Amino acid sequence: MSSPAAAPLDLLYSETEEELRTAVRSLLAARCDSAAVLARIEGAEPHDPELWRVLAAGIGAAGLLVPEKLGGQGAGHREAAVVLEELGRAAAPAPYLTSSVLATEILLGCESAESADLLRELAAGRRICVPALPLTLAPGAPLPAPVRDSGAGSLSGSVGSVADAVCADVLLVLADTGLYAVPADAAGVSRTPLVALDLTRPLATVHLDGAAGTRLADPATARAAIAGALLSGAGLLASEQLGIAEWCLTETVAYLRTRHQFNRPLGSFQAIKHRLARLWLDVASARAAARAAADALATGAADAPLTVAVAQAYCSGVAVRAAEECVQLHGGIGMTWEHPAHLYLKRAKADSLALGTAGHHRGLVADFAELAAP
Amino acid sequence: MTAAAPTADRLLARVRELLAAHPPATTGRAAFLSARFDAGLAWVHYPEGLGGLGAPRSLQAVVDAELEAAGAPDNDPRRIGIGLGMAAPTILAYGTEEQKRRFLRPLWLGEEVWCQLFSEPGAGSDLAALGTRAVRDGEDDGDWVVDGQKVWTSSAHTARWAILIARTDPALPKHQGITYFLCDMTAPGVEVRPLRQITGEAEFNEVFLTGVRIPDAHRLGEVGQGWAVARTTLMNERVSIGGMRIPREGGMIAPVAAAWRERPELRTPDLHQRLLELWVEAEVARLTGERLRQQLAQGQPGPEGSGMKLTFARLNQEISGLEVELLGEEGLLYEDWTLRRPEIVDFTGRDAGYRYLRAKGNSIEGGTSEILLNIVAERVLGLPAEPRDDKDLAWKDLAR
Numbered sequence: 001m002s003s004p005a006a007a008p009l010d011l012l013y014s015e016t017e018e019e020l021r022t023a024v025r026s027l028l029a030a031r032c033d034s035a036a037v038l039a040r041i042e043g044a045e046p047h048d049p050e051l052w053r054v055l056a057a058g059i060g061a062a063g064l065l066v067p068e069k070l071g072g073q074g075a076g077h078r079e080a081a082v083v084l085e086e087l088g089r090a091a092a093p094a095p096y097l098t099s100s101v102l103a104t105e106i107l108l109g110c111e112s113a114e115s116a117d118l119l120r121e122l123a124a125g126r127r128i129c130v131p132a133l134p135l136t137l138a139p140g141a142p143l144p145a146p147v148r149d150s151g152a153g154s155l156s157g158s159v160g161s162v163a164d165a166v167c168a169d170v171l172l173v174l175a176d177t178g179l180y181a182v183p184a185d186a187a188g189v190s191r192t193p194l195v196a197l198d199l200t201r202p203l204a205t206v207h208l209d210g211a212a213g214t215r216l217a218d219p220a221t222a223r224a225a226i227a228g229a230l231l232s233g234a235g236l237l238a239s240e241q242l243g244i245a246e247w248c249l250t251e252t253v254a255y256l257r258t259r260h261q262f263n264r265p266l267g268s269f270q271a272i273k274h275r276l277a278r279l280w281l282d283v284a285s286a287r288a289a290a291r292a293a294a295d296a297l298a299t300g301a302a303d304a305p306l307t308v309a310v311a312q313a314y315c316s317g318v319a320v321r322a323a324e325e326c327v328q329l330h331g332g333i334g335m336t337w338e339h340p341a342h343l344y345l346k347r348a349k350a351d352s353l354a355l356g357t358a359g360h361h362r363g364l365v366a367d368f369a370e371l372a373a374p
Numbered sequence: 375m376t377a378a379a380p381t382a383d384r385l386l387a388r389v390r391e392l393l394a395a396h397p398p399a400t401t402g403r404a405a406f407l408s409a410r411f412d413a414g415l416a417w418v419h420y421p422e423g424l425g426g427l428g429a430p431r432s433l434q435a436v437v438d439a440e441l442e443a444a445g446a447p448d449n450d451p452r453r454i455g456i457g458l459g460m461a462a463p464t465i466l467a468y469g470t471e472e473q474k475r476r477f478l479r480p481l482w483l484g485e486e487v488w489c490q491l492f493s494e495p496g497a498g499s500d501l502a503a504l505g506t507r508a509v510r511d512g513e514d515d516g517d518w519v520v521d522g523q524k525v526w527t528s529s530a531h532t533a534r535w536a537i538l539i540a541r542t543d544p545a546l547p548k549h550q551g552i553t554y555f556l557c558d559m560t561a562p563g564v565e566v567r568p569l570r571q572i573t574g575e576a577e578f579n580e581v582f583l584t585g586v587r588i589p590d591a592h593r594l595g596e597v598g599q600g601w602a603v604a605r606t607t608l609m610n611e612r613v614s615i616g617g618m619r620i621p622r623e624g625g626m627i628a629p630v631a632a633a634w635r636e637r638p639e640l641r642t643p644d645l646h647q648r649l650l651e652l653w654v655e656a657e658v659a660r661l662t663g664e665r666l667r668q669q670l671a672q673g674q675p676g677p678e679g680s681g682m683k684l685t686f687a688r689l690n691q692e693i694s695g696l697e698v699e700l701l702g703e704e705g706l707l708y709e710d711w712t713l714r715r716p717e718i719v720d721f722t723g724r725d726a727g728y729r730y731l732r733a734k735g736n737s738i739e740g741g742t743s744e745i746l747l748n749i750v751a752e753r754v755l756g757l758p759a760e761p762r763d764d765k766d767l768a769w770k771d772l773a774r
Contacts, residue, residue: 011665012672253755268758273751280750281681288661288678313654362650369623371634371649374641 009301010078011291017082023059024083027051028090034340037091041199041343046093047167055083055094056125062100063123065108065232070116072123077232081239081294088243088319091343093200095164097240098130102233103172106131109225110179110217118170118181118216129170129181131226132206134161138356139230139308140364143223147208149177153215155188158207163354165191165204173206173213179222180213187211198350200343234355235293235308238315242290244348245283245315245322248341252276252326272329279325286318306368313361319348380418380429382436388413388427389440403447407483410446416482420466424478432671449484452718456529457481457488461537464607468554468595477535477556489533491524491557491581492604496774498526499745502548502601503764503772506583508540508555510590518542518555518593520563520586526739530566530579532717533559537607538588539600544770551769552600556592563587573731574711577719611740619667620660626690626722626729627656630697640700649700652693659685677754684746687736690721694730701726 013021031051040046056062064080066072073079080101087096104122107115107129121127134144147157155175165171171189173180182189188211196203217225253276256267266272293311296304323345327334334341352358366373380388396409410416411425418434420426442448451458458481465477480486497504506522520540530536536557543551557564563586568576595603623631634641634649662685666678698705708727721732737743751757764772 009661009664010668011661012668253757257757264761265758267751268760270748270760273755273757274744274747276755276757277747277750280755281684284678284681285658285662285685288665289658291665292661310654310657313650314658359647362647362654365654366646366650369631369653371631371646371653372638372641373646374638374643 009292009295009307011288011295013082013291014078017079020059020061020079021082021086024055024061024086025089027054027059028086028092032090032092032094034091034343037093037200037343038338038340040093045167046200046202047095047164048093051092052094052128053125055096056100058125061096062104062125065101065104066119066123070123071120077236077297078291078294081236081290084236084240085243085246085290088240088347089247091200091244091247091340091347093202095128095130095167097201097233097237098164099128099168101236102131102133102229103129103170105229105232106172106179106222106225107216109228110221112216114181114214115216127169128164128167129172130162130164130168131172131174131229132159132162132165132182133174133226134159135163135201135203135350135354136161136356137230138360139227139234139305140367141356141360143174143226145174145176147173147175149175150210153177153180153212154210155180155182155208155213156210158205160205161194161203162191162206163201163203165206166193166202171206171213172216173208173211174222174226176219178215178219179217179225180215182208182211182213186213196350198346200347201350230355231305231308232297234312234361235297235304237351237355238286238290238293238308238311241315241319241348241351242283242286244319244344244351245279245286248319248322248326248344248348249276249279249283251341252279252329255330266329275325275329279322282318282321286315289314303368306365309361309364309368312356313358313365316352316358316361320345320352323348380427380433382433385415385418385427385429385433385437386440389415389437389444393441393444393446398444398446404483404485406447407449410441411479411482415441417462420478424466424474425482430673432673435671449482453529453532454481454484454487456490456533456537457486457535460490460607460611461488461535463610464537464554464603465556465594467606468603472591473556473594481535486534487529487532489527489529489536489559490607491527491530491536491538491583492607493526494523495525499742501604502552503769503774504539504541504552505774506538506540507544508542508553508588510542511587515590517590518553518588520555520557520583520588522583524581524583525569525578527566527579527581528577528719529717530559530581531568531715535559536581537594539604541769542597542600545768546598547766548764548769548772549601550598552604553597554594554600554603555588556594557583557586557588558592561586561588568713568715570713572734573728574708574713576713576715608741619663622657622660623653624660625656625686626693626697626733627653629722629726629729630693630700633697633700640702645696645700648696652689652696656689656693659689677750680746680750680754683740684737684743684750687733687743690729690733690736694726694733697726698730 061083063072064075068074107119171182188209190207191204194203259266289311293308296307326341392413414427416425418429419431494504508518508520511517538555538557542553563584565582567580569578570576709725
């Protein structure tokens with residue numbers, strides 16, 4: 001066979017990772033239970049700045065991918081993946097994937113003094129930075145070029161479906177002359193919130209009209225940095241999807257053990273047990289796929305792009321399936337606004353479009369594994 | 375030997391001593407296997423004197439890898455899989471000292487092949503409903519006389535011994551009246567008939583037991599405790615089915631991926647999408663199995679083990695089905711319908727049609743997928759059992 005050889009992967013969780021998980025989980029339990037998320041999503045500010053301060057700076061989660069010499073934790077993708085699992089389990093509206101993964105990876109790829117300064121700010125949790133790119137942008141897809149530099153760093157254009165733009169302090173803007181850090185409150189910048197399917201990851205259109213920013217990289221460097229960030233983002237998104245699926249399975253099992261109909265617990269009916277057992281199998285498999293992607297990214301494995309594509313091609317579907325089963329098996333309760341199941345369904349479905357659909361990633365698998373299309 | 379459990383380093387030193395004293399190149403197979411057993415390197419977690427050293431089970435892989443690298447002969451685990459995977463751990467757990475000394479060595483050397491007389495025409499998934507009778511002839515230590523019919527017995531035509539469960543008290547509820555025996559396949563009254571399957575082969579057998587005498591010394595465990603003993607066997611059976619290590623694009627996906635690459639004229643967009651989905655699922659299944667092995671090696675076995683057999687059964691069926699379709703006109707043909715009685719079951723060899731038909735058994739043998747889903751639901755997820763009215767009823771009063 002001619003596909004790349006499989007590297008030995010560490011698919012377990014280390015003790016440090018479990019400690020990190022415990023810290024994040026207890027923070028989310030205290031500040032971001034489903035009642036708190038439901039209460040916030042319709043307000044002007046779905047993000048909770050205090051939650052972000054403790055997560056980013058207190059626990060140090062924002063700097064996991066940032067080297068210690070730039071003020072980060074010098075940890076890696078395996079640890080960031082654990083944070084994303086927990087954020088997925090809580091359907092937390094926190095700009096972690098956008099600021100602490102995507103923007104951070106782009107800045108790490110720029111290797112300029114300006115990007116290093118910004119990384120220090122992000123790692124310390126003092127600022128939130130998001131790439132002004134559509135959330136659907138996938139690794140391996142052509143990069144859009146909607147922003148023009150009319151000379152001397154005066155940027156104009158607009159980008160749709162930018163995730164977490166509303167809570168960002170800094171936008172990373174790809175223009176024809178390179179990559180720019182543009183303060184979100186700079187003159188000529190406006191952000192128009194969109195009504196998003198996923199209430200927990202707000203979207204906005206970013207308009208630039210002669211906005212000025214700091215140039216971080218030339219076009220070639222910028223494009224390479226963005227490509228690397230999209231790969232990491234897609235690989236780590238699998239862990240968020242795992243967390244979503246895990247919550248849906250756990251909640252549904254708990255509900256069906258206690259909900260009685262026909263004078264028996266609903267969970268004692270074989271038709272229902274088999275559905276849940278299959279879902280458990282899917283979640284156990286998604287865990288292996290997501291861990292493989294995180295480990296391959298952490299070690300810079302040669303076959304990381306294939307492992308990431310496999311994880312995305314698999315985990316997207318599992319998260320959506322788990323959320324759909326969660327709604328269905330909760331019956332009428334699952335259709336209500338009060339029950340949090342819909343938050344997970346919306347997050348899971350939006351995640352299945354984010355950073356490339358399963359179909360896009362299967363196409364990448366075809367390339368890497370040399371299974372050419374007809 | 376010291377009392378402390380041997381470490382990986384000490385085991386490797388022992389392997390090298392074994393290889394030095396019995397160079398594989400110049401030592402006969404039987405002699406080498408005997409020496410390996412006596413060195414305690416057959417099953418390192420077994421006790422000393424019984425092929426082991428009381429070492430942690432996870433260290434077996436270290437020993438196996440070192441011996442394989444040195445080109446040492448193995449005992450053909452596929453031919454004696456039931457003995458190695460099921461009879462041996464059960465004899466170790468429940469056997470008397472005399473039984474362990476009598477049976478484990480020839481079993482490991484492959485001198486004595488074992489088969490498993492569990493399933494019956496009327497008791498498959500509901501195995502505890504079995505009706506084969508064992509009646510004692512005379513007083514407490516008298517022989518047992520066995521009558522009944524077993525089915526799906528692989529290796530019965532080559533086996534010297536069988537693990538057998540039979541009903542010893544029909545007045546008790548079905549799980550309580552069963553006793554476990556070691557049955558001599560050459561005893562008078564044992565008749566083995568080939569059972570031809572959908573593949574055309576007779577890889578399994580029916581076994582008819584008519585007045586078969588089994589001495590009480592060949593009873594394994596207490597009278598009436600056979601179900602507990604059988605559960606040890608069944609647990610080991612599922613572990614041995616799900617635990618194989620495969621490389622990326624190994625197993626069933628390999629031939630279909632190869633056909634895709636080598637024969638562009640067969641490609642269609644629909645087949646491409648389905649192939650990619652299955653390729654991804656096969657890779658994820660490989661990673662899930664790898665994760666399970668890493669958990670086992672750390673001594674924290676995860677519940678994923680219950681799932682691997684379910685996953686592989688479904689994938690094998692879907693992949694082989696796709697492969698038949700991919701082959702087009704060739705997929706309409708079949709290699710050979712001649713009745714054969716293979717000694718070894720070849721799941722992945724032969725042509726696509728055989729693989730497609732043989733894979734149908736993967737979701738039935740060793741516990742049907744439906745039963746395994748119940749096990750996952752009840753033991754992993756903690757869901758309640760369905761109400762049952764058969765558990766406390768005497769076996770003789772059950773509907774049949």
